[in-house]
Amino acid sequence: MRARRLVLLLAVLLTFVAAKHRGVQLPDRDPIPDVFSLSNPTRVTSTHLDLDLTVDFNAQVLRGSVTHTLLHRTADTEFIVDTNFLNVENITADGQPTPWKYLGSAPNGSALVITVGPKTNRVRIDYHTSTAAVGLHWLKAQETRSRALPALWSENEPDMARSWIPLQDTPSVRVTYDATIHTPTNEMALMSATGNPTSIRSDGTYHFSMPHSIPAYLIALTVAKYEFRDMGNRTGVYAEPALIDDTQYEMQFLPDMLGAAERILGPYPFERYDLVFPPKYPGGMENPELNFIGQDAITGNHPAVLVPSGLVAHELSHSWFGDLMTCAEWNDLWLNEGFATYYATRIEEAMGAPDFAGYALITDRQALDNFLALKIAPRLTVLHRAAFVGSERPSFTVINYQKGEMFLKTLEDEMGRTAFDAFIAHYMASHPFHWVDDVSFRDTIINDPAYRDGLLVDDWIYGSGAPSNIAQIPPSALLARVGAQADAFRAGTKAADLDTAGWTYFDFGQFVVKINDVVVPRMSELDAAFGFSKLPSPPLNWLDAAARSLDANSKALLDRYLSIGKTDSLSVWYTLGQTAAGRAYANTLFGKVLNVYDSTTRRQIQQYIGYSGAVP
Secondary structure: EEEOOOOOOOOOOOOOOOOOOOOOOOOOOOOOOOOOOOOOOOEEEEEEEEEEEEOOOOEEEEEEEEEEEEEEOOOOOOEEEOOOOOOEEEEEEEEEOOOOEEEEEEEEEEEEEHHHOOOOOEEEEEEOOOOOOOOOEEEEEHHOOOOOEEEEOOOOOOOOOOHHHOOOOOOOEEEEEEEEEEEEOOOEEEEEOOOOOOOOOOOOEEEEEEEEEEOOOOOOOEEOEEEEEEEOOOEEEEEEOOOOHHHHHOOOOHHHHHHHHHHOOOOOOOOEEEEEEEEEOEEEEEEOEHHHHHOOHOOOOOOOOOOHHHHHHHHHOOOOOOOOEEEEOHHHHHHHHHHHHHHHHHHHHHOOOHHHHHHHHHHHHHHHHHHHOOOHHHHHOOOOOOOOOOOOOOOOOOHHHHHHHHHHHHHHHHHHHHHHHHHHHHHHHHHHOEEEEEHHHHHHHHOOOOOHHHHHHHHHHHOOOOOOOOOOOOOOOOHHHHHHHHHHHOOOOHHHHHOOOOOOOHHHHHHHHHOHHHHHHHHHHHHHHOOOOOOOOOHHHHHHHHHHHHOHHHHHHHHHHHHOOOOOHHHHHHHOOHHHHHHHHHHHHHHHHHHHHHHHHHHHHHHOOOEEEEEE
């Protein structure tokens, strides 16, 4: 799963040392075998799934069946799917019992080998998940924002779909699917499909259909007490009742954002672009028809000037790069993430927010420079990973995101935007609802009329580090204006006299970052001028300053904010854990509010503050 921006890594160097032009060895045409799947799609391929699942919150399992429609590419008598801690009860082939067995094992699961005939059309697997299903996240009622009913959401990327559906769990296999989901009363089921409801159904039965072929990791499910708000002809938002008003207000840019994306990339490839905000969901995920976005993206501040969300722009960009076209194997993850990172800034720019696009580009370039300055093993700085060694897993790093982004930005600058956009349009038209790899991308650009050797395409894809022609990113206008006022504040200008006209919540957040080391002694002055402590969601660095201050006003703020259970409060708990006074305060508060946090966050907080009490 991914957020719009990766956290900037340790800033060792801010000066970039360009890699010299060098010859690189091109790989063979065939992609490497998917080492993360034990299935056999090159022989017998699943093309469609029919799911029928019942949600059991008490046992925290799904029960039901999946029926695969098969395409026979050879005369093989085995249909092999991936599983991980699934409890298979019965399997039939075209309605008749058939032998099956588990074969082999890997850190991410086992192969389920099913005997089929050369003309077997449908295979049905009856099963239930286990509490060890890594792709399912179950929340108790008190862990949700509404505190009323339990909730569930799935997270499949890269290879966790197999923990709740037995299927061919590799991104080069695409399936359509239909699903029926049975939920408890007063809960709503939503999926990455058409047919998402706009109200809770009294019988708890929901039907879905995904008519476009998608890879397994994009099959998504969430169940909770949701409400829906329409945002336009093709857009809307789902959130818990306690959050729906704030969500509707802060996501009102959605129709404009979708229009901006279509002006750049062409028609949206699916029917609707809706967002759901599952409780305790971290970051964002590009599930088609229904992007999953973390609730922490909703501040509740109701800002007068709304900033288009870079996180949402990133996930929307995946509709074309990741959903419409998908990397064939995880060794080319940059074809998903690098493209989405680049196009998020293009969307922000097209929405009339060039300052935010410029800020994103410069901070992304800094993130890449800082990462490379850490002297990571060269093979881990290559866009196209030749292989995964030992127990290595697909890695969502700065290389896939920011190096991929800077490659595209370099192509744009050197080809010219018009020629670059024409090339991308041809690339998309050549691979709709299909996998892509390094060679398909390379072949497209090598044969483009605007191609020339100086683009250093091979150096970018197959070489380590950053090539010598990397795009030069201009200074950020946003950082410049915020930095000027931060310098004035440091020089003695009163907070009330600073020039902050037209500033957004984002500007103020960056301002607090830039004055972080002098915030604590001037908190009352800053609060009087800007009212940070009164905001439902103050800037995180303001909260960190409150954790260092721990005066009466700061404790009142932290008592309120840390009782919500937000995932993004982890940095505040970490700050509290750095001093004896902070740990004492944090231990008392955490003992009162720990049940509103999800289990993963609870354990992390426990480590940060040295909490000695029982943590469920």
